[in-house]
Amino acid sequence: MNETPRANRLHIGLFGKRNAGKSSLINSMTNQEIALVSETKGTTTDPVYKSMEILPLGPVVVIDTAGIDDTGELGKLRIKKTIGVLEKTDLAIMVVDATDKNVDSEKKILKTIKAKGIPVIGVLNKIDLKENDSKYYEAELGLNFISVSAKTKEGIENLKEKIAKYSKDIDYEEPSIIGDLVNRWDVIVHVTPIDEAAPKGRLILPQVQTIRDVLDYNGINIVVQDTELKETINMFRDKIKIVVTDSQAFGKIRDIVPKDIYLTSYSILYARYKGDLVELVKGAKAIKSLKNNDTILISESCTHHRQKGDIGRDKIPKFLEELSNKKLNFKWSSGTTIPEDLSMYKMIVHCGGCMINRKQMISRINKAKNNNIPIVNYGVFLGFKFNVLDRALELFPEAKRIWND
Incomplete structure (x- = not known):
């Protein structure tokens, strides 16, 4: 799970005021000193991305953000970066300080989060410092809250279970790259030119992920350079279903691949896998x-x-x-x-x-x-x-x- 690429993980963004305890909450959830914690306001200045595994969730990316109440010209820039994190957030966690009754900043960003259709979990932190008053914050923000103490770890397991429950309904995992087009025993030929642009000693991520997707659907992979494609087709002519190529090799191989064999590219597969083809x-x-x-x-x-x-x-x-x-x-x-x-x-x-x-x-x-x-x-x-x-x-x-x- 630790090898799961960041782009394939659930992205969890933590939002709240300075010193609301966002970084401390990350440390409590992971049982590690991952995020820098200080009593000084504004310790987290830029979004910080942490790839990790949180049971029972599995591999995730937790995004620690700057305080939404930051001040000054630099503060405005930090808040802007915090808002920008929403473009990649699958699940938002709104962290509120139980000792602070002023929730104007939270109301503002919560409106933006909801406008983007991002599911959000409310977390009332620092209940070790003040009697739990979650009803007040629920009424003010229209959000259900889980009460926790990042310091004593009270309520942390409940929070992780809540996140796991929410994540089941979030479509954060990309659809199949090619697997829905592959049947058992189908032969897929991968054309991977080895030129100056190719990384030494390895394949690029789209090639690796596509090959793995074929394996997951019980297909058969054949990996060749463009210079060996013609002979490969001659050897396996009647068994090949799809030829997938680096898009830059289209011009070299388009006339080599017979018309009855599908021809596409990794980037076209990714146009559907990652976006909107x-x-x-x-x-x-x-x-x-x-x-x-x-x-x-x-x-x-x-x-x-x-x-x-x-x-x-x-x-x-x-x-x-x-x-x-x-x-x-x-x-x-x-x-x-x-x-x-x-x-x-x-x-x-x-x-x-x-x-x-x-x-x-x-x-x-x-x-x-x-x-x-x-x-x-x-x-x-x-x-x-x-x-x-x-x-x-x-x-x-x-x-x-x-x-x-």
Whole structure:
């Protein structure tokens, strides 16, 4: 469980005022001194992500946030980052100090949490310091509370059981990558080019996770480089159901794979697994509508070292100008955030999103959609570029229909 990628874990965000005991609560829940604790207000300044295992929950990511009552210019920035955590939060825990009757700050953020449809658990902390008055806070905030003491650990087990109960109804785990398309004994060929961009001595996360998904559904994996694909097909021609490739190899292998064998890419599988394949296909259709000097945002969820010929920095800008036949302006973002103001962009081209959870990817897609900005991911875009998208969508009838409409 400790090896479960962060993006596949339940994300639990703790919210509350400075010194409400959020960090202490994390330490009590895990029986470890994981979070820094101090009597000084504002010890936690930026969101802190802790991948851990909490029984009976299993692998989770607990997010410790700055106080929602922080002050000053820096305080405003910290609160802004705290609000941003909601984009990836599956379950929110509102931590309230039992010695503090003023809940104006809690009311404000609770309104934002509920507007985003995030389930929330109320925790009344520090009941070792004051007589339990949960009814007052329940009436003020319209939220049921579990009373605890992070110091004495009273009520902590009840809280963990409550979180476990809530998590059963939260759709935080991504749907199957490819398993719902695989039957027992189906042979899936994985094309994994070994070039300068390939990490030394290992496969990339989407390749590993897709291979594992095939195994989980009792399929058979064959992993080859693009240079060995033709011979592999000759050897196993009648047994192969799907060929999955790195999207950048579409142009090399599209004519090698017979028409009666499905062909798609890891990034197209991830467009469905992490996000909204139909919406991303709609984004590809908007490429021909771009105009001269439009500004394009190219966004990646990781911060890998970029080499010459990098897909995001070099290839996609070149390909996009070729496909649109326009001179375009490009800007880039990387990591866990995208620009708050998207008004200057006419299109977003996003990576597969393997390093963020599905909730965050969906949030980015919805943000683009709400701003009427087409968004497409790398795989769908490269399928269009190499004139193979129609075929690559054959496994996904709704997306294929949208593309052909």
